[in-house]
Amino acid sequence: MSQRPSYAVGTGLFIVLGFATLGYLATQTTSVVNTSRGPTYTVEAHFANIGQLKARAPVKVAGVRVGQVQSITLDAGKETADVKLAIDQRYDKIPEDTVATIFTSGLLGDQYIGLQYGSSKKTLAEGGTLSLTRPAQQLEEMLGKFFGAGGAADNLSGSYTVKARFTNIGALSVGAPVKMAGVAIGSVQSVQADPVKLDAEVSLSIDKKYSQIPDDSAAAVFTSGLIGTQYVAIQPGGSPDMLKDGDELVLTQSALQIEDLIGKFLVSGSPSDKKPADGDNKH
Amino acid sequence: MSLSMSRDNIVIRSLEQIGNCGLFLLRLLSAVPQSLRHYRETVRQLWFVGAMSLIIIMVCGLFVGMVLGLQLYDVLSIFGGTSATGTVVAIAIYRELGPVVTALLFAGRAGTSVTAEIGLMRATDQIAAMEMMAVDPIAYVAVPRFLAGMIAMPLLTCVFCAMGIFGGHLVGVTWLGIDNGTFWSNMTATVEVGKDVINGVLWKSLVFGTVVSLIAVFQGYTTPPTSEGVAYATTRTVVASSIAILALDFVLTAFLM
Numbered sequence: 449m450s451q452r453p454s455y456a457v458g459t460g461l462f463i464v465l466g467f468a469t470l471g472y473l474a475t476q477t478t479s480v481v482n483t484s485r486g487p488t489y490t491v492e493a494h495f496a497n498i499g500q501l502k503a504r505a506p507v508k509v510a511g512v513r514v515g516q517v518q519s520i521t522l523d524a525g526k527e528t529a530d531v532k533l534a535i536d537q538r539y540d541k542i543p544e545d546t547v548a549t550i551f552t553s554g555l556l557g558d559q560y561i562g563l564q565y566g567s568s569k570k571t572l573a574e575g576g577t578l579s580l581t582r583p584a585q586q587l588e589e590m591l592g593k594f595f596g597a598g599g600a601a602d603n604l605s606g607s608y609t610v611k612a613r614f615t616n617i618g619a620l621s622v623g624a625p626v627k628m629a630g631v632a633i634g635s636v637q638s639v640q641a642d643p644v645k646l647d648a649e650v651s652l653s654i655d656k657k658y659s660q661i662p663d664d665s666a667a668a669v670f671t672s673g674l675i676g677t678q679y680v681a682i683q684p685g686g687s688p689d690m691l692k693d694g695d696e697l698v699l700t701q702s703a704l705q706i707e708d709l710i711g712k713f714l715v716s717g718s719p720s721d722k723k724p725a726d727g728d729n730k731h
Numbered sequence: 732m733s734l735s736m737s738r739d740n741i742v743i744r745s746l747e748q749i750g751n752c753g754l755f756l757l758r759l760l761s762a763v764p765q766s767l768r769h770y771r772e773t774v775r776q777l778w779f780v781g782a783m784s785l786i787i788i789m790v791c792g793l794f795v796g797m798v799l800g801l802q803l804y805d806v807l808s809i810f811g812g813t814s815a816t817g818t819v820v821a822i823a824i825y826r827e828l829g830p831v832v833t834a835l836l837f838a839g840r841a842g843t844s845v846t847a848e849i850g851l852m853r854a855t856d857q858i859a860a861m862e863m864m865a866v867d868p869i870a871y872v873a874v875p876r877f878l879a880g881m882i883a884m885p886l887l888t889c890v891f892c893a894m895g896i897f898g899g900h901l902v903g904v905t906w907l908g909i910d911n912g913t914f915w916s917n918m919t920a921t922v923e924v925g926k927d928v929i930n931g932v933l934w935k936s937l938v939f940g941t942v943v944s945l946i947a948v949f950q951g952y953t954t955p956p957t958s959e960g961v962a963y964a965t966t967r968t969v970v971a972s973s974i975a976i977l978a979l980d981f982v983l984t985a986f987l988m
Contacts, residue, residue: 455774455778455782456771456774458778458782459774459777459781461884462777462778462781462782463781463882465785466781466886466887466889466890467886467889469886469889469890469893470885470886470932470933472893473889473892473896473928473932474894474929477821477896477918477919477926478922478923479917479920479921480919480924481919491879558920574750
């Protein structure tokens with residue numbers, strides 16, 4: 449019996465240690481840390497697109513967490529998301545004209561709501577609405593702006609087809625946009641090589657909204673940026689007659705090959721100068 | 732003929748073992764109320780299987796966490812994502828490594844000694860002597876060890892997980908230089924109480940503790956009363972426990988996900 453206290457105390461210590469570590473694991477290493485405690489008040493914000501925002505995502509001002517997203521619902525009868533934000537009571541001096549924006553932390557990180565204070569003297573009350581919001585930036589849109597020639601026009605109102613012949617279309621592919629003055633008005637429907645004339649016949653599908661294009665307009669294959677995709681640009685002419693379905697654009701400008709450009713730029717002579725030299729090497 | 736006979740025997744014998752094990756579990760459970768009267772014996776067993784296993788569990792947890800931190804840092808640096816080291820260490824330890832490695836260690840450290848002890852009691856007729864004195868050996872010998880294992884496993888797993896996180900922190904932050912705040916904030920942003928700590932650590936370790944203790948007590952209690960029998964029973968405890976742990980781990984993960 450004199451041995452009893454030693455193991456009883458040790459066992460007690462073991463059990464206490466076990467539960468203490470469980471408490472530590474559950475409260476200090478999990479998302480429980482991030483749930484804000486204490487009184488909060490709720491404000492609303494309506495976003496056109498919330499992207500990947502989730503409930504319990506943080507709400508930040510100047511990068512400091514001031515609350516979290518309470519709920520996300522679709523506005524009844526509208527195509528906007530109603531996001532309720534639970535803001536800690538101690539941060540109750542948010543101006544009325546504050547802008548709420550959905551940001552992404554890092555390139556692949558989670559999304560959160562950033563608030564940028566306005567200059568209004570009035571502060572937002574419980575249940576108030578942040579009317580100035582900026583929706584989530586979709587990665588596809590951003591990349592599209594960055595690399596692409598912009599999206600093709602949505603041909604909701606139908607389209608008509610015109611043809612254009614190019615001696616070289618470069619890397620133009622089906623689906624590439626057709627632009628006039630930088631605005632997408634249609635897309636490339638098909639690209640075919642003409643077996644007789646030995647050039648490329650491109651069908652352009654143009655939105656019916658843009659039916660006032662003169663029939664002596666020129667078509668050119670351009671590249672958006674240095675490494676961007678290629679598109680067809682329409683440069684309007686001055687004819688009083690307009691393009692109709694099935695017409696052909698006569699004036700065309702082919703794609704510039706970057707190899708040609710660099711060749712012209714670096715070598716002052718024409719590429720044909722090199723040919724004899726190549727031939728000499730072969731002999 | 733003789734081959735098919737022996738194969739039949741193996742199948743039938745293992746089925747018989749599983750059936751006996753199930754019946755033994757029922758006997759154990761029915762003897763629990765009676766056994767609670769000698770709760771001191773349970774406390775003493777808790778000391779032997781739980782508190783005495785702490786050192787090995789802590790050391791192993793530390794090293795598992797350290798090697799996880801090292802490997803993950805190496806792989807994640809390919810993607811420039813070393814800040815996720817803490818998250819992945821925590822999730823891997825909570826969901827899989829903590830419960831499974833602790834259970835395997837527990838089977839080796841505590842399960843074998845329980846089997847050998849009860850087996851030797853059986854071989855030296857101590858159990859028969861208890862029956863003679865109208866002391867139920869199930870209630871006095873088997874149940875306290877079974878209960879102690881059930882209680883000790885979740886606690887040991889928690890200690891293992893905490894040491895693993897500490898080991899990951901030691902390698903990741905102290906040695907390889909991940910930012911301390913990033914390490915913890917990424918972990919706390921991703922790890923969830925319900926899914927990772929309750930489902931991963933607690934449920935799994937409770938089930939593993941029950942199964943390992945049951946196998947250990949059963950093998951000891953039903954061992955042939957010879958020195959060879961005790962040796963076989965001890966081996967079978969480790970083999971059967973390991974298979975049961977890994978198989979149940981898959982089943983539990985599928986159910987708890």
